[in-house]
Structures are given as C-alpha cells and as structure tokens.
Amino acid sequence: MRIEDFDLELDPIPGAVPAWRGEADAVQWRALCQQVRDTGGRLLALWGSDRRAAERGLAIHAALIVRRGLVWLTCQAADDGYPGVADIFAPANRMQRAAGDLLGVRATDQRDARPWLRHGAWPDDEFPLRKDFNARTRHVNVPDAYPFVRVEGDGVHEIPVGPVHAGTIEPGHFRFSILGERVLRLEERLGYKHKGIEKRFEQMTLAEGARLAGRISGDSTVAYAWAYAMAVEGATAAAPPPRALWLRALLLERERIANHLGDLGFLGNDAGFAFGLAQFSRLKEDVLRTNLELFGHRYLMDRIVPGGVARDLDETGAAQIGAECDAIERAVALLHKIYEDHAGLQDRFMATGIVTPELADRLGLSGLAGRASGQANDARVQFPPAPYAELGVKMATQRNGDVAARVQLRFDEVGESLRLCRLLLDKMPKGPISADVPDAPEGATGVGWVEGWRGEVFVALETNAGNEIRRVHAHDPSWQNWPVLEHAVIGNIVPDFPLINKSFNLSYSGHDL
Amino acid sequence: MIHSIFTQLLQTLLIVGLAPLLVGWVNQCRAWLQNKSGAGVLQPYRVLHKLFNKDAVLADGASPLFRLAPYVQFGCMALVGTIVPVLATDLPFAAAADVIALVGLFALARLFAALAAMDVGTAFGSMGARREMLVACLAEPALLMVFFTPSLIAQSTSLPTIVETLAHREFVLYPSLAFAAIAFYMVSLAENARIPVDNPTTHLELTMIHEAMILEYSARHLALIEWASAIKLMNYSVIGISLFLPWGIVEAEGWLLIPVALAALFAKLLAGGAALALLETLSAKMRIFRAPEFLGTAFLLAVLGMLIRLALEK
Numbered sequence: 001m002r003i004e005d006f007d008l009e010l011d012p013i014p015g016a017v018p019a020w021r022g023e024a025d026a027v028q029w030r031a032l033c034q035q036v037r038d039t040g041g042r043l044l045a046l047w048g049s050d051r052r053a054a055e056r057g058l059a060i061h062a063a064l065i066v067r068r069g070l071v072w073l074t075c076q077a078a079d080d081g082y083p084g085v086a087d088i089f090a091p092a093n094r095m096q097r098a099a100g101d102l103l104g105v106r107a108t109d110q111r112d113a114r115p116w117l118r119h120g121a122w123p124d125d126e127f128p129l130r131k132d133f134n135a136r137t138r139h140v141n142v143p144d145a146y147p148f149v150r151v152e153g154d155g156v157h158e159i160p161v162g163p164v165h166a167g168t169i170e171p172g173h174f175r176f177s178i179l180g181e182r183v184l185r186l187e188e189r190l191g192y193k194h195k196g197i198e199k200r201f202e203q204m205t206l207a208e209g210a211r212l213a214g215r216i217s218g219d220s221t222v223a224y225a226w227a228y229a230m231a232v233e234g235a236t237a238a239a240p241p242p243r244a245l246w247l248r249a250l251l252l253e254r255e256r257i258a259n260h261l262g263d264l265g266f267l268g269n270d271a272g273f274a275f276g277l278a279q280f281s282r283l284k285e286d287v288l289r290t291n292l293e294l295f296g297h298r299y300l301m302d303r304i305v306p307g308g309v310a311r312d313l314d315e316t317g318a319a320q321i322g323a324e325c326d327a328i329e330r331a332v333a334l335l336h337k338i339y340e341d342h343a344g345l346q347d348r349f350m351a352t353g354i355v356t357p358e359l360a361d362r363l364g365l366s367g368l369a370g371r372a373s374g375q376a377n378d379a380r381v382q383f384p385p386a387p388y389a390e391l392g393v394k395m396a397t398q399r400n401g402d403v404a405a406r407v408q409l410r411f412d413e414v415g416e417s418l419r420l421c422r423l424l425l426d427k428m429p430k431g432p433i434s435a436d437v438p439d440a441p442e443g444a445t446g447v448g449w450v451e452g453w454r455g456e457v458f459v460a461l462e463t464n465a466g467n468e469i470r471r472v473h474a475h476d477p478s479w480q481n482w483p484v485l486e487h488a489v490i491g492n493i494v495p496d497f498p499l500i501n502k503s504f505n506l507s508y509s510g511h512d513l
Numbered sequence: 514m515i516h517s518i519f520t521q522l523l524q525t526l527l528i529v530g531l532a533p534l535l536v537g538w539v540n541q542c543r544a545w546l547q548n549k550s551g552a553g554v555l556q557p558y559r560v561l562h563k564l565f566n567k568d569a570v571l572a573d574g575a576s577p578l579f580r581l582a583p584y585v586q587f588g589c590m591a592l593v594g595t596i597v598p599v600l601a602t603d604l605p606f607a608a609a610a611d612v613i614a615l616v617g618l619f620a621l622a623r624l625f626a627a628l629a630a631m632d633v634g635t636a637f638g639s640m641g642a643r644r645e646m647l648v649a650c651l652a653e654p655a656l657l658m659v660f661f662t663p664s665l666i667a668q669s670t671s672l673p674t675i676v677e678t679l680a681h682r683e684f685v686l687y688p689s690l691a692f693a694a695i696a697f698y699m700v701s702l703a704e705n706a707r708i709p710v711d712n713p714t715t716h717l718e719l720t721m722i723h724e725a726m727i728l729e730y731s732a733r734h735l736a737l738i739e740w741a742s743a744i745k746l747m748n749y750s751v752i753g754i755s756l757f758l759p760w761g762i763v764e765a766e767g768w769l770l771i772p773v774a775l776a777a778l779f780a781k782l783l784a785g786g787a788a789l790a791l792l793e794t795l796s797a798k799m800r801i802f803r804a805p806e807f808l809g810t811a812f813l814l815a816v817l818g819m820l821i822r823l824a825l826e827k
Contacts, residue, residue, distance in 0.1 A: 044659025157636075158636070159636040159637075159640065160636060160721075161718065161719060165716075165718070166716045166718045167716035181801060181802070268797075270717060270720075271797045271798060272708050272709065272712045272715070272796070272797045272799075273796075273798075274543070274547055274714070274794070275546070275547050275794050275795075276546055277547075278547035278549055279547075279548070282548070287544040290698070329700060338691075342797060344796055344797035344798075344799060345797040347797075347799065347800070347803075348797055348798070348800065482793065493800065493801065493802065494640070494719050495719055495720040495800070495801050496800065497719050498719055498720055500715040501758070
C-alpha cells in the first residue's frame with residue numbers, strides 16, 4: 001500500500017502504533033528521506049543489520065516519523081556502502097558512524113569517518129553485530145588515539161573532562177576548547193559504556209529479551225520495557241488486555257514524575273541551591289518507596305512484560321497512589337514558587353545554554369529538550385498508543401530553549417503526569433493483567449515506540465524461528481540530543497556547563513548500548 | 514606575664530583545635546536547614562583522621578613546592594590564629610603583626626596554593642588557580658579597606674589597640690563600622706570559598722574554585738589543606754568578632770575573666786556559624802563573572818565606611 005504521497009510500496013506493521021515498512025533502493029532511500037524532511041518529518045533512528053544469511057548482504061535501516069506514523073525504511077548496502085543521510089537529518093551522523101563500527105556498513109559520503117562506539121576493544125576489521133562474529137572471542141584492548149578537533153588561536157586552550165568524573169555519574173569524555181572561561185567548542189566522546197547489548201539480544205528468545213530491554217538505561221526502564229513489549233506483541237499478534245495497558249501508562253507516568261523530580265532537585269543543586277536537592281530528593285524517594293511497596297521494584301524494572309504487566313494494583317494501592325499524587329502536587333507547587341522567586345537561581349537558569357527553535361529543528365532535537373525549544377513532538381499526543389488516546393494528554397512546550405525553559409517544562413510535565421495518574425486510576429478498566437504471547441513466525445517484525453521521560457524510546461525487532469531474536473535495535477532519544485548539547489554550550493562559560501548538561505540529562509548507557 | 518602566655522596558648526589551641534568543629538557546626542546547621550539529619554558536628558575530625566592515616570599519592574612531576582604548599586598554608590593560618598586578639602588583648606604574639614601584615618599572611622597562603630595548583634600542570638589546577646586569583650585580586654583590596662575604618666577609629670593598625678579602643682567605648686553604633694562589617698562579611702564569603710561565590714560541597718569539577726586547586730592532593734597533604742581552610746574560616750570569624758563584636762574580650766589581667774571571654778566567644782561563633790549556614794541555604798551560587806560585581810560592592814561599602822568615618826564621625 002501507499003501512504004501520504006511516498007513513491008514506495010509500504011507494508012503495515014501490526015502493533016499498537018501506526019507503522020509501515022518498506023524496502024528501498026539507494027535512490028529511493030535518499031529521495032524518501034529528503035521528502036520526509038521537506039514535509040516536516042523527522043529521523044527517529046538509524047541502524048544496520050546483517051542479512052547475509054538470507055543472501056541479502058548488509059542493510060541499513062531508518063525509522064522515519066511522518067505525518068501518519070512511523071516508516072521503517074530499509075536499504076540494501078552495496079559493496080562500497082550506502083548513500084548517507086546526515087546532510088538531510090543531522091542526528092544521522094553519529095548513528096551512521098555507530099553502524100559502521102558495529103556492522104562495517106558505511107555511508108559512501110561519510111565525512112567524519114572516525115570511530116564512534118569502537119574504543120579499541122575489538123579490531124577495526126571485525127564487526128560485532130555481524131552474524132559470523134563470535135562474541136566469546138577475547139580481544140586485547142588497544143588504546144586508540146581519537147583525533148579530537150583542535151581549535152587553533154592565541155590563548156585557546158583545552159580542558160579534558162572525564163570519562164571518570166568527580167561525582168557518581170556515568171562515564172563520558174568532554175573536550176572543551178576555551179578562551180578564558182568562554183567555551184569556543186565542546187566535543188563529546190561517548191561509547192565508554194558500550195556493553196554489546198544488541199549482540200546479547202541475538203542470543204536470546206523473545207521472552208528473555210524483556211529483562212535485557214529493561215536494563216538498557218536504568219532511568220527509563222519502563223519506557224524500554226514497554227517499547228520492547230510493544231514490539232514483541234506486534235510481531236506475535238499478542239493482545240495485552242486493557243487493564244495491562246492502563247497499568248503500563250501508570251508506570252510510565254510514575255517513571256516520568258520520579259525522574260523529573262530528581263532532575264529538578266539536581267538542577268537546583270548544580271546552581272549551588274542544595275535546599276532544592278534535599279526537597280526534591282525527598283519527594284522522589286517517596287515515589288520510589290511507593291513503587292517498591294506497590295509494584296515490588298523501586299525503579300519498576302521488569303514490571304512490564306510481553307503480553308501485559310507482572311503485577312496488579314489493588315484498591316488500597318490505587319488510593320495510596322492517589323493520595324501521594326495530591327501530596328506531591330502540593331509540595332511541587334510550593335517548590336515551584338521558591339524556584340521562581342529565587343533571583344540567584346533564575347539568574348543562573350535564564351539565558352543559559354540556549355538552543356533556539358531554528359537550531360533545534362535543524363539538528364533534530366527531540367523529546368523533553370526539544371519541547372523546551374519549540375519542537376512540539378510528543379508521541380503520547382501525536383501517535384497515542386492505548387490508553388493515551390483516551391486520556392487527552394496536554395503537551396507542554398517552551399520556546400526560549402534555555403535551562404530555565406527546560407526547568408519550567410519539567411514542572412509542567414510533572415503537573416500533567418500527576419493529572420494523568422489520577423485519571424488512569426479513576427478510569428482503569430477491570431480484568432486480567434496479562435495475555436498469552438503466541439509463538440512468533442520466522443521473519444516477523446515489530447516496533448515499539450514510547451514517549452519516555454527523556455523522549456522517544458524506540459525498539460525495532462525482527463524474529464527468527466523458534467521465538468528467537470534475529471535483531472533488536474533499541475534507540476535512546478539521547479542519540480538526537482547529545483550533539484545538540486555541544487551547540488548549546490558554545491558561548492557559555494565553563495562553570496555553566498554542568499548546569500546545561502544536567503538540564504538535558506542525557507543517557508550514556510542508552511546511547512552506548 | 515604568665516597570664517598572657519596562658520591566654521596566648523589557650524587561644525592558639527582553641528583556634529587550631531576547634532576550627533574543624535566550627536566547620537562541622539556550619540555543615541550541621543546547613544543539613545538541618547535542608548531537613549536532613551546531617552553527619553554530626555564531629556565529622557570534619559573524622560575526615561581529618563581518615564586522611565592522616567592514608568598514604569599520600571603524588572602526581573608524576575610534582576615539584577617540592579607541591580609538597581611544601583600544604584605546610585605553608587597551614588602555618589600561615591595557624592599564625593594568623595595566634596595574632597588576632599580574640600580571647601584577650603595582651604597576647605605576646607599580637608604585637609608581631611598589624612592588620613596589613615594579616616592581609617599579607619592570607620595572601621602568602623593563597624600564593625602557595627595557586628602555585629601548587631599549577632605545579633602539576635592539570636587543566637583543573639590551573640583553572641582553579643586562575644579563578645582563585647580573580648577572586649583574590651578583588652577581595653584583598655576590599656579586605657584592606659575594611660581594616661582601615663577601625664584603624665582610623667583607633668588611630669592605629671595594631672589589632673590589640675583597635676580591639677581595646679572599640680571595646681572600651683560606650684555602646685555606640687558607628688555607621689562607618691556597619692558599612693565595614695557588611696563589606697567584611699561579603700569578603701569573608703569569597704575568601705572562604707562559600708556560597709554564593711564558590712561551593713565547598715560541589716562535586717562538579719568545572720564549577721570549582723578552591724576545590725579545583727586541591728584536586729591532586731591526597732592524604733596528609735589534603736588533611737593539612739582542609740584543616741588550614743577550617744582555620745581560615747575560624748580566623749575570619751574571630752577577626753569579625755574582634756573588630757565588630759569585641760565585647761567580652763579580656764583586656765586586663767584577670768583569671769576569672771577568661772571563662773567569661775570563652776563563653777562569649779563560643780556564643781558568638783555558634784550564632785555566626787548558624788547565620789552563615791542560613792545564608793548559604795538561602796543563596797544560589799552566582800556565575801563566576803558576578804564575583805567581581807559582588808566584591809566590587811564589598812569594596813565600595815568598605816570605602817563608604819571609611820569616608821563616613823573621615824567626613825562625619827570626627
């Protein structure tokens with residue numbers, strides 16, 4: 001079938017979100033990407049796969065968001081590679097480099113040919129995601145000399161920061177080129193947390209993969225678990241019962257609330273306002289403890305399983321969550337006023353780390369940070385999977401694109417999520433909480449697409465015979481947003497970087513996989 | 514003579530020995546103000562004990578200066594603690610230095626801290642040293658200006674004379690001293706790396722000033738620096754007390770006056786520490802380039818105090 005006015009045959013992918021799949025040749029691949037970009041679409045993810053077992057060589061895939069939903073486009077790579085799309089979609093650059101590291105499938109026009117996820121842990125002529133790569137082979141770790149871009153000039157010097165930091169945070173390297181305290185350029189080096197998750201998936205069955213999916217990025221475990229479950233349910237034509245979907249939405253909103261509360265505290269703390277951290281940490285801790293009490297896990301890991309959810313909520317639990325929502329709302333309203341009225345704090349937040357809506361659009365800024373820069377994208381609103389269609393989610397947006405906007409957006413989203421939680425509790429249908437997952441046919445595909453607290457989490461799944469996984473690609477919104485952070489810092493002073501970084505709060509683990 | 518030697522010894526021990534307690538008290542107050550239970554007022558001692566029992570690790574290429582600097586900083590701060598008349602005015606050591614030499618001692622300690630930070634050649638060390646010098650070159654003139662107002666009142670730059678003069682007068686509020694006191698408080702915050710100028714508890718290496726300079730230190734060296742920082746806070750507190758709240762200080766020979774002076778000192782330090790914690794809890798850290806405005810204001814207030822003294826209080 002054809003959708004919109006794309007010049008390509010597309011097959012619908014069954015599942016909870018509107019999605020189509022199509023195979024394109026090199027010319028159609030670029031033309032379609034260009035058409036999507038011109039009509040206001042976006043690139044959600046780009047990844048490679050090894051289809052040589054089916055005598056089809058290496059392939060490159062793109063998940064494109066168009067007006068009607070999601071298009072999963074596949075392009076067969078020629079011997080010398082495939083035509084890159086980084087000139088059309090800026091975020092594609094690093095994804096193409098990562099696909100090159102992991103699969104050896106490269107864009108013919110890749111200008112930045114440096115490795116991205118490969119840090120010398122395996123040789124540059126071996127590719128972990130190829131089917132003939134033996135994951136048990138031990139390689140000697142060779143320290144690699146990564147050529148950072150040097151800024152030349154009188155008085156310009158570099159500050160290397162990380163990958164080991166003074167606080168307990170994830171590893172990443174930041175290379176600042178500065179003049180005095182002013183940042184001329186920031187270059188990130190990520191990949192320190194590459195764990196080979198996508199390779200590990202290929203040794204698992206569909207059921208086993210659910211636990212791994214929930215561990216891709218711990219702070220978004222619900223979003224990943226749901227996206228994975230959605231993909232499995234699409235591939236197997238399983239139908240999770242309504243109550244399970246409502247409970248999933250409740251878990252997702254609780255994850256959003258907990259993370260936003262934590263971030264709001266740390267944003268205060270990074271501006272030297274420790275009072276904010278103490279207060280918001282207490283609120284977050286209350287949410288986590290209720291999670292443990294009612295759902296059996298503080299961060300709600302493994303609560304969402306293919307076919308449904310692992311644990312039901314009884315009447316008293318629902319009442320407890322409702323009361324907690326009221327308490328959080330009151331406390332957050334008070335803290336919001338304190339933040340708003342605090343001149344010193346607002347002075348640090350305002351006009352710091354600005355990403356203009358134009359820049360955000362050009363660079364494909366997504367998720368929460370995107371909405372703070374006028375990019376009105378929220379999968380819960382635009383392509384709502386059940387039960388979001390019935391909830392009428394109100395999207396929060398800001399246009400200033402500074403730290404203050406990202407703070408304000410978090411306050412707005414906490415409020416909206418609290419409203420959604422109450423609504424979910426009020427109208428939650430009765431019934432079973434899980435359904436059987438039938439066996440998946442060989443070569444079935446499924447997609448999962450969930451608006452996590454950070455942005456759109458995406459899972460693309462292909463199956464083998466016997467319920468085994470052929471390929472899972474899990475995509476974190478951090479892929480889109482890490483490059484924009486480099487731009488957000490330009491012209492700011494060095495001591496403001498931690499604050500700007502925290503206002504984005506991107507995942508290392510979800511990006512490095 | 515015995516009396517003055519005794520008070521000198523007692524004061525030195527108090528300032529050096531109880532400095533970590535003051536830091537512990539401030540931290541405890543901060544914790545309480547944030548609704549936390551806190552680590553207890555003795556925590557700085559536990560940290561010092563831990564650090565003194567560790568093996569020191571030195572950066573490759575660290576020169577002897579790097580190892581010498583902690584001792585110089587500790588020595589300077591301890592020396593300042595002996596010459597500020599806070600318990601009694603007839604301290605044998607107090608005559609050794611006047612307020613200008615006092616500022617010099619602070620500057621000497623800072624010079625060594627900055628040199629040592631740059632010695633090992635890390636990006637953070639030089640960054641911290643650079644920022645420290647930015648703060649210092651604005652804070653030191655302001656500190657001198659603050660000292661000139663009480664010096665004008667006492668017609669002397671000698672600390673014992675100033676304290677005796679101020680304490681002897683009947684209770685009069687000098688507007689000039691009020692300006693000087695506010696300026697002194699602002700300078701103290703900057704000099705002691707407190708919020709809003711610096712954040713002593715941060716783990717964000719890119720925002721640090723003082724902490725960035727000492728990132729490469731460990732074990733006994735770090736312990737000495739931490740202790741010296743605590744004594745510095747104590748010194749600034751007692752200087753503030755001597756100049757602006759001198760009541761209760763022993764001025765004549767009298768053994769019975771010492772307990773009264775001690776009680777007054779503790780009460781003032783408790784209140785001062787709590788006030789510092791309150792201010793730090795209510796403030797956010799400002800951008801580093803606001804520090805010049807902040808210290809410029811302090812300088813302005815100090816000059817105003819002096820002008821008021823010269824023009825109006827004659």
